[in-house]
Amino acid sequence: MHPGSVGSSRQGRTSKGVDCARGDSRLAVGRPCASALLGPDRFAGSFFPFREVVQERLYLDNIAIYHRHIAPRVSGRREKRLEVVRSVDPRRAEEFGPELSEISTVEVGDVVARSRVAGDLIGRLGPVVVADGLRRAADALDAESATLAELADDEVALGVPRLLGEIARTTGQLRLFAGLVARGEHLGVTTSDLPAGAPGGSLRKVNIPLGVVVVFAASNFPFAFSVAGGDTASALAAGNPVIVKAHYGHPQTSQRVAELVTEALVAAGLPADSLQVVHGGERVGLELVRHPDVAAVGFTGSTAGGRALTDVAASRKIPIPVYAEQGSVNPMVIAPSAITACAPGEARQLAESVLSGHGQFCTKPGVVFVPDDAADEFVALLRGEMAQAVDMHLLTTKIHEQFRKAVAALGRHPDVEVWAGETSGAGLSAPGVVAVADVDTYLAVPDLRAEIFGPATVVIRVRDSADLVRALDAVEGNLTATVHGDAGDRWLALAIERLVRRVGRIVYGGVPTGVAVDRAMHHGGPYPASSWSLYTSVGDDAIKRFMRPIVYQDFPDTLLPEALRA
Amino acid sequence: MHPGSVGSSRQGRTSKGVDCARGDSRLAVGRPCASALLGPDRFAGSFFPFREVVQERLYLDNIAIYHRHIAPRVSGRREKRLEVVRSVDPRRAEEFGPELSEISTVEVGDVVARSRVAGDLIGRLGPVVVADGLRRAADALDAESATLAELADDEVALGVPRLLGEIARTTGQLRLFAGLVARGEHLGVTTSDLPAGAPGGSLRKVNIPLGVVVVFAASNFPFAFSVAGGDTASALAAGNPVIVKAHYGHPQTSQRVAELVTEALVAAGLPADSLQVVHGGERVGLELVRHPDVAAVGFTGSTAGGRALTDVAASRKIPIPVYAEQGSVNPMVIAPSAITACAPGEARQLAESVLSGHGQFCTKPGVVFVPDDAADEFVALLRGEMAQAVDMHLLTTKIHEQFRKAVAALGRHPDVEVWAGETSGAGLSAPGVVAVADVDTYLAVPDLRAEIFGPATVVIRVRDSADLVRALDAVEGNLTATVHGDAGDRWLALAIERLVRRVGRIVYGGVPTGVAVDRAMHHGGPYPASSWSLYTSVGDDAIKRFMRPIVYQDFPDTLLPEALRA
Incomplete structure (x- = not known):
């Protein structure tokens, strides 16, 4: 930590009292930067302590991935020629903390393979377990929010208050998707019983997960658009296993969040590989997007970065969607x-x-x-x-x-x-x-x-x-x-x-910053703001990016998935 | 017409009585081919006569496009080097009927420009007028169904009964989307009033049309997946102007349907360019998909054809969605x-x-x-x-x-x-x-x-x-x-x-042919069956392909679009 430098740079400046009385509410002058950003978050205040870890539900074997894959890199043992990722303190432009290695091509394949297996397991466990995992992840992050905010502030220098607000937003998102999934809203169940003799006499439509989702974390939101951010939360909630490529701007924060979330998911009974976090540059990113077992991509970053991924995804033998939230001038x-x-x-x-x-x-x-x-x-x-x-x-x-x-x-x-x-x-x-x-x-x-x-x-x-x-x-x-x-x-x-x-x-009459996490939100826009203007990366509908419909026609009740039974 | 060759080739064959008594209903043996195909269509039986054309609402200037753009080609006057499209009778492998010219590069630009203007007008007229236009189009096609089925049978040799069934399906689709639009369901209005002081105090979300939509008609459904088929009906219903590239397998049917539908749309007060039909080969198709003012594409055809369009769309400066329903082995x-x-x-x-x-x-x-x-x-x-x-x-x-x-x-x-x-x-x-x-x-x-x-x-x-x-x-x-x-x-x-x-x-326990037009239908699937497995080209949800959400935040009621006002 750098004493004296925590907190937003805008903190403590005096209000000049230029508020102008008007009929509308757009002049919310004088509010501090962190609240201008995230507002009095409607999810704030839910700082639950990290609760019991149900030992017998731990997938101890899977937890070992962290020791196999991350620990060796942290200890400095790396494969030849692999790049090193290291935190930089923006306030001093100096590197600090452990060296993290990008993953090798072989490891990319390994991570994706593990993700597939995790996806199958998630499918069998069902949405109640997923919802429990998301809630536990939120609790775990909240319980360690003070430490996380300080760690992140060392890496991104956005100030502890703003980062605490962002953690609350992040855990709010996790709980929002947990609720949605627990209620089964994401399944979009639609049924029809057509007249006898018509084709498709009985139709039962339900949304299913797409498969392995790769998320590219953002530089500017080390929590809300990163390892456990909106893309990850919505993709996981939909039942997909997720691989996050951490942003090199906050690798240690990413590591710690990954550890906390994985512990929480495992405690809920989910496989440890439900969420995997990897480090690396362009090569790792492109290898992930090209991998035939990857089904969809979430990205937050520059237009050039998003376009590079979208182009690669479109040129695959089997093209996949890239939901890229890109540049915007607003x-x-x-x-x-x-x-x-x-x-x-x-x-x-x-x-x-x-x-x-x-x-x-x-x-x-x-x-x-x-x-x-x-x-x-x-x-x-x-x-x-x-x-x-x-x-x-x-x-x-x-x-x-x-x-x-x-x-x-x-x-x-x-x-x-x-x-x-x-x-x-x-x-x-x-x-x-x-x-x-x-x-x-x-x-x-x-x-x-x-x-x-x-x-x-x-x-x-x-x-x-x-x-x-x-x-x-x-x-x-x-x-x-x-x-x-x-x-x-x-x-x-x-x-x-x-x-x-x-x-x-x-x-x-207001400002565009401050994006409410809500069912009526749409955070997306015509190209180049996002790669697909039909989708949002913030709010309930973000989950729609990671599911596709399937119809069961004329199926006897016993053969239908649980959500579709009468 | 070719006497004796109309009707399905399966018509009249004797049932051998091999029906096996079983608990399920999957053995619908002995039904004629047309009904096996389309089933006792739930939209059949609505053969309304084509009603009054309200003269004063005719956009006579716009109607002139047909005389300017189509009539000259029909009369044989063509631009240099443009390809000619002519009907082929599958029963004799002989050309017949008028020569239709593909459109030139200049005309492609002209058609798209006109489409944009029509789109602006459609937006101002609103969904009630659009719904009226779709219903009138359905009525017009039903009123001429006998002639249309015979004309199409000459071009595709699928038999008049099957083609009559397909027309009923087509007009059923038009009415389905008319109803959806009249009820405002397609707008997906979602509202939230968040706590005072929060960002996004009042959020009003609504779907808006994407813009000019290009539809590539299918060979195998001269009505239901062609000029006035599902892609066109859903794109128009969403408020988009549509350009259809007619399939060369049934150019005369396409022409006649275009005339009837345009007359109907104009009678409802919509601009004649709401729907434009063009002829041409690969060049015309690619020029349309590359045109910067085209916003989305619907396609039904081969995987190679769909992929060619998807690749071009993905390589644009501003990529656009191509909803391609491609090959499937089922x-x-x-x-x-x-x-x-x-x-x-x-x-x-x-x-x-x-x-x-x-x-x-x-x-x-x-x-x-x-x-x-x-x-x-x-x-x-x-x-x-x-x-x-x-x-x-x-x-x-x-x-x-x-x-x-x-x-x-x-x-x-x-x-x-x-x-x-x-x-x-x-x-x-x-x-x-x-x-x-x-x-x-x-x-x-x-x-x-x-x-x-x-x-x-x-x-x-x-x-x-x-x-x-x-x-x-x-x-x-x-x-x-x-x-x-x-x-x-x-x-x-x-x-x-x-x-x-x-x-x-x-x-x-049944057969996959016979795709019900229904809200619980999903006609799409993982690549290569469709370019985007998240979308359907049949049923209510088909309209979702051609709209995107927009949020009005903190807007006073008077400045909101009508659908969002309190």
Whole structure:
């Protein structure tokens, strides 16, 4: 731990009292960064202690995988030429902790084979056992949340409060899917008894698991989109065995979460190989996606990374789905009526949203369209807000390098005005960045339209509604869009009409960061925001990605699976 | 029309009275081919006359597309070097009727552009108008069903009774989706009001159309999987404009259906470009799938054809989904208990299923696993049944050629015993074919495991349950599997366990042909049966392929789309 550096960089800054009274609830100013991110999580407060481990249900043989496969690497004994993964402290840009080896090609085959066997066992054990395992996993993570948050903070420097919130979100997700599975909702049972003599007299439809699911963990959510995150929780809940490729940005956190979750699954009676966590780079990832026994892939990361996996999956003899949640710029339109009413409030909530997770959220508002005549004042206010964040460190050396390059590239365009705040100067530190340009420049400069992963946003000066439409027509597929303005504002109507076609979620009068884990959530969007706009990676429906329907026609009751019997 | 050749080739053959009394209902012997195919369709009997065309609602300008784009081709005036499509009479292997030109590259762009405009209009008109259009289309097809069936019979030689049944199925589908849309079920509205202060306080989720959908019509169902078939009906119902690439096997039927449906849609107030039908070969198909404004593709045809489109769609800058219903062998296992009880009944119902649609069904049982010791008797019975079909003609010259080649290839394998029935010898005639081999040969000869499109089936002699498992483990993804046997039969349990993993529908004691249009249906399966095993191309859920969710977060009621207002 690094005393004094825990907690969000936004913590403790003073509220300037610029709240503007309005009829809507969109100006939730002054809330700390962690809650702006995850909100008062509806799953928080469930910090159950890790309960009894029912010894006789332990699959002791299977637990041995950890000692066979992970322990040797931790102790430094590695296969020849395999890459080493090691934690980096973003606050000092220094490696620390044990060396973890990526797995070899032989081990990839071994892991997948074991996963298949685990899948068969899970199928026989049934959803009640799976639900129990998910709940126990949640309990185990909650019981060790303080230690986990500190461990993760050393690796990702997002601050302990935010990471505690993220753990609560993660365990909430595990319990949500446990409930869904326990109630059998995921099975989607549909039955019909057609008239006698018709084909398909009796039809019994039920969802079944796809098979081995490979999950690529995200850099920016070491818990909620990582080893025990939404992809894993939903794939496991659906009855699939899961292999997680841990993100190199937080290998130790990934290891510890894997250990806790596996212990919990085993305690519930599930095979230890229900969840396997591996380390490695591109080679390991591609080998997993190419493996003929892998049935589906979940991914959270860059558009380039997602596309590489999707291309490989599509070129297989038997193509498989890759559910990739990729890049998103998350356009925001602040219509004249909104900025006139309360420019300081607009600037503050935008800054908070941009700086959440140090700008490393998939829902960060990366481009903001504002009326030209109000732009100078708004940009000054925004810079003032952004300037207060001086202790941000990015997740990895690569992300840090890409952020610096992206900001530098914008600075080289003569028609783009780039401002950057201060930094601590240490480690992978990064300043808040605001770039400003007009619509012509926005249309001419691809760098302005690309996602910049880090605490930067682009403000586009819009002269009139025709200018707005030209700009919005250049916007690609996104996870979210946000619109601010009064109902009668022409900009608002135009923005909604244009943006609905391009996003999976449209927010009125708030910020896009803060993604509720809910049945009415959709976290996905037209390409490149996600590889399949039909699916969500957050909320109840995430489970639908990992099941397929099968119909039993004219089956006698005794031969039907339990869920379909009369 | 060819007097004397209308009707199914199986019509009028005598029932031999081999019905075996059994507790289950699987031996529906002696029913004519058309009903074995489509069954007493639950939508039949709704032959409404084509009602008033409300003149003032006609989009006369749009109707002109037919005169601009289709009429010139019909009259023989074509662009240089464009291919010509012309009907072929399968009973004589002779061309007849007008020459239709494939569309040029420029026209592809034109058609897609028009489709986009139509899509915007459909969105503004809303689901009530769409439902009305679908119902009117159904009425129009029913009103002209006799003429349509005769026209189609000239092109596909499937017999008027079967084609009348198929039209009823088609109009039933149109009405089913009309009802679904009128009730708003397709919108999947899901709402949540989360605790105050939480992110996403109010979430309103609704499905919206994907955009321009391209449908590749099938050869084997000139109505139900063609211009106004399931893909078109579900895509239109979802609110998407549709472009159908007509199948060259029945161009005139496609033209006439397009005219009737367009008139009906226009009468309902929908734009004429809601549905556009084009002719052409591979170039036209690929240009459509590559077009940046195309959002999704429906396809019914061969695995090679589906894969070509899927590969192109996956390689686009913005990949799009291709819902391809491809090849399927539809394995059937007749366990010892079933064949002992009633070999003649088993043989008869298998023959009927194999010969349905002259063996050109995607659900044709193409391989049958039978106990070795009963195989001789069973094969003799099966040949006896198959021998009665002597007047079968295949759909197209290409299909005819491929069938001949596939059968000849089997005949060249020394360990495969091939029997073929008689044919009329005229046109694209084809005999019933039964190939017999043991499990070792099945595993060694890929030709035995491949789909043969036409009236052929492969009988595999299985020595014991270990032999059965070896064979079934070599089975690829299929639309269906069928199992016959008593509940206590070990073969049955093994077959179900093995086949469930490989199919989208498993039938007990019946035949896989005859796909009910129902909410509990799933017509899809693991690759290569379909490109995405999660989706069905038959039944209510088919509409899910052509919509994506979007969430409105914290929107005031007045700004929400109508379906989401309080």
